[in-house]
Amino acid sequence: MAAPALAEALEHLVKGIVDHPEQVRVDARETPRGELLEVRVNPRDLGRVIGRGGRTAQSLRTVIGSLADGHRVRVDVVDTDAEGGSDTSDAPNVEARA
DSSP, X not given: OOHHHHHHHHHHHHHTTOSXXXXXXXXXXXXXXXXXXXEXXXXXXXXXXXXXXGHHHHHHHHHHHHHTTTOXXXXXXXXXXXXXXXXXXXXXXXXXXO
């Protein structure tokens, strides 16, 4: 599955679990380590997307990894409300490989 389709699938999944689906954004970009999908949500929805112990974020990575058809895809949940205005990942970064 191509990166735009993976980003669309991820966006659909995330919109289903947040309280502010209109503020969900998934950006796809190519990196030296493969495709990167960055998920941005309303700061109040961040905990819901990450889940207890990172379980929800890991589940999202697993689903996207299975759809990736052998391609390297990383999924990062980005904290858009971080101090200093810089984006930082709140969940451990795990490569999804099918």
